[in-house]
Amino acid sequence: MRSTVRLSHDMGVFNKILKVGEGKRVRQLAELVGPINELSDQMAALSDGELRDQTDVFRKRLADGESLDDILIDAFAVVREAASRVLGQRHYDVQLMGGMALHFGWIAEMKTGEGKTLVSTLPVYLNALSGNGVHVVTVNDYLATRDANWMGQLHRFLGLTVGRVGPDLSEFEEKREAYNCDVTYGTNTEFGFDYLRDNMARRREHMVQRGHPFAIVDEVDSILIDEARTPLIISGPASDVTKLYYQFASIARTLVRDSDYEVDEEKMTVIPTEAGIEKVERLLGVNNLYDAVATNYVHQLGQALRRRNYSTATRSISSTRAKSRSWTNSPAAPSTGGAGPMACTRPSRPRNACASRRRTTRGRP
Secondary structure, eight states: OOOHHHHHHHHHHHHHHTTSOHHHHHHHHHHHHHHHHHTHHHHHTSOHHHHHHHHHHHHHHHHTTOOTTTTHHHHHHHHHHHHHHHTSOOOOHHHHHHHHHHHTTOEEEEETTSOHHHHHHHHHHHHHTTSSOEEEEESSHHHHHHHHHHHHHHHHHTTOOEEEOOTTOOSHHHHHHHHTSSEEEEEHHHHHHHHHHHHHOSSGGGOOOOOOSOEEEETHHIIIIIGGGSOOOOOOOOOOHHHHHHHHHHHHTTOOBTTTEEEETTTTEEEEOHHHHHHHHHHHTOSOGGGOTTTTHHHHHHHHHHHHHHHHHHHHHHHHHHHHHHHHHSTTSOOOSSSOTTOOOOOOOOOOOOOSEEEEEEEOO
16 A cells, blocks of 8 residues: 555654654654545545455554554554544544554643544554554543444444443453453543452453553543542451541541642542641551551542532532522512412522543553
């Protein structure tokens, strides 16, 4: 499909990209967009079957000794054409650059609405061609299910298998089947707990994951920084939960906001500061809060701080809403424009704020 001279030129560009600074990397990624655009007419002329057959062509090229970098330009051109036919969306040039950045293992920062879900299909398809599996990590089950169904259409059209892992899959066979797919969608906690369960399995047939060669991590700042502060605990010795509850509730009342902990109203998260952690360690009489993995002091502290900062506001909102409904349904309530004495005017519910900026990255263990 491509000449040897052109391939050598592109590989020279790849080698340069990996050795330069961020600004030059962006400019050199832009240079690779041209060769992909040059293949647009060629890909558009292919039938659906011929376009799908390109997956077999790529796999043969890999088996013959070429690398994923060697087939990147052709593979991206195929995904772009397939997305146009299946999803009705065509990757912009800057999205092609984002896909390359993810393939090379960088962090691609994109705002909500800029199409990062579509961008992820490029490196996911390319790396899935190796046959070793790709994990797409999201922050909740809704996004995992949505993306598996939505972007999964594109991957299935090109001949890849798509699976999803979630709390609704409890049998070994079901999870193993999902992990054996070319592309597997799921949440960070689901992937993490499956990894822990595999390491605790007594028999090989009870293991479900097959390896961790390539992953795309959505909202990387939240998953690898915020949520990573709380370790995943799958088992540990029994402890006096009630005593810990009251102990940490008492400790939380002594901590000062912005000094001992920080609150992100947008993401509704509460993060203790270094000073706050040291204060808690003194109150508990422990040297390191993070050493008590089985007791999970970190989780107890986080929950206590969340209860302190959000439970009061929730009770206030619920109380206000109840009073409003009672007043409006009262026979003495004024008329609401002819709607009748039993009309119920519900106050607007507070919307759950969500992060307006999300990030995506690829990780190699």
